[in-house]
Amino acid sequence: MIFNTQNIRVRARAPLRLGIAGGGTDLSPYCDKFGGAVLNVTIDRHAFAFLRPRTDGRVSFEALDVGVEDLCGTDEVLDRPSPLVLHMGVYRRFVRDYLGGKPFAVSVASTVDAPAGSGLGASSALVVALVEAFRAYLDLPLGSYDIAHLAWDIERNDLGLAGGRQDQYSAAFGGVNFIEFLSGDRTVVNPLRLRAGVCEEIESSLAICFTGQSRASHDIIVQQRAAISGGPSVAIDAMHQLKLDAIDMKSAMLRGDVVEMATILDRSWAAKKQTASGVSNPLIDGLYDLALANGALAGKVSGAGGGGFMMFMVPPERRRQLIVALEARGGQADVVALTHTGVVSWVAPT
Structure with missing residues (x-):
């Protein structure tokens, strides 16, 4: 893929959520065996991702809110661990799936409007924001379901992080949603249209x-x-x-x-x-x-x-x-x- 990122700075924002009901039924193997259902709402707290090109042949990952930065060359970025596993995981997935395995120089930074371990779905919202930032940076045709599923796959399978599925879909779609988690990796997001007041x-x-x-x-x-x-x-x-x-x-x-x-x-x-x-x-x-x-x-x-x-x-x-x-x-x-x-x-x- 050929893309023009000269002087382009991409920003992305994904909302955090409150789980109103059903939380836990989005966990495998429960939702695989029985089907899960969750009702959640997004709130005015967000995860932000910021991408900009670099001209020095290096890749940087930075969590601005906690003061952690990781800097390395494109020749080593795919083979070394990083303290910022979410940033690294999203970067590697896009390089693998959309750039033929060829790393590129970029700065990837983030902030989150909640402390770590908040229970507001902050980590998954950050992954969704990172996925959307890379999607926009590379001009890829991915919809809301694609972004949510990709974020979930990166967290659960690429990185091996334990958790459910609701956070990624909530962050990708936003609003008040009744979300069904079905067998065969199927997810259905049902937005609720609430009457006035x-x-x-x-x-x-x-x-x-x-x-x-x-x-x-x-x-x-x-x-x-x-x-x-x-x-x-x-x-x-x-x-x-x-x-x-x-x-x-x-x-x-x-x-x-x-x-x-x-x-x-x-x-x-x-x-x-x-x-x-x-x-x-x-x-x-x-x-x-x-x-x-x-x-x-x-x-x-x-x-x-x-x-x-x-x-x-x-x-x-x-x-x-x-x-x-x-x-x-x-x-x-x-x-x-x-x-x-x-x-x-x-x-x-x-």
Whole structure:
């Protein structure tokens, strides 16, 4: 492939997400055996990727938000490890699949609007942003499904990172989505069209809180996968409940019934804790109890569990009280806005 990148600087942005219901049912082998269903929403936190050409024959990867940089020559970039495995993994995949295995000089940088281990799908959103940046840089004809699947394949197969499938599709499509994960690697994204006022009511009823602990999702996911592979178990029954809850949550959300959404959220949190040890801990339980005492209707951890962000549903008139109480306990609480655009890229002005 011949491409002209002289003085072209490409930027890409992909949204992070809140998993509202069904999280965990997008894990293999559960979704391969039984089919999974997830309902999630994207929020006003993003992962960014920045690409620009280099003229010195070198390749640089940089995570600007954490101050990590890796610089090497094109003659070694395909054979050496990198501390920035996501950047390197996306670069190598595009070189392999679209450039005939011939490395090229480029600077690849990123930032993310959330700490590592947030539970907001930040790592996968970053991979989606990187994939879209390379797609635009090389002018490749890839659609939203292509970008999401490629990002998932890079993470799970090329890099061997444990996790599910919802984050890549959420970041690629954006918005409020009911996503079905079927056997044979099939995924169907169903955007939900909410009637006027419903999105605003849901948004005004949400609060998030960073626990201050980055979650160690790998061990939780390994436990969940082992329980699923081992045949009938409490964990599998809990996964079945989570999938049913995603279907019920879809109906409640379309009706704009926030109280029913909170009821389902509470039920799902109880089920999620049955899928693996470590999903909750005393810190999370303490913040949850505090939230209920200060107006929250229900809550859960976002992502696999063990730390990261928690999300709560609360009557809008009591949301400020909840945030103040969580912050007084040491949590980092905030509001979120729902977003309706998936990954995008653009060429920066020269």
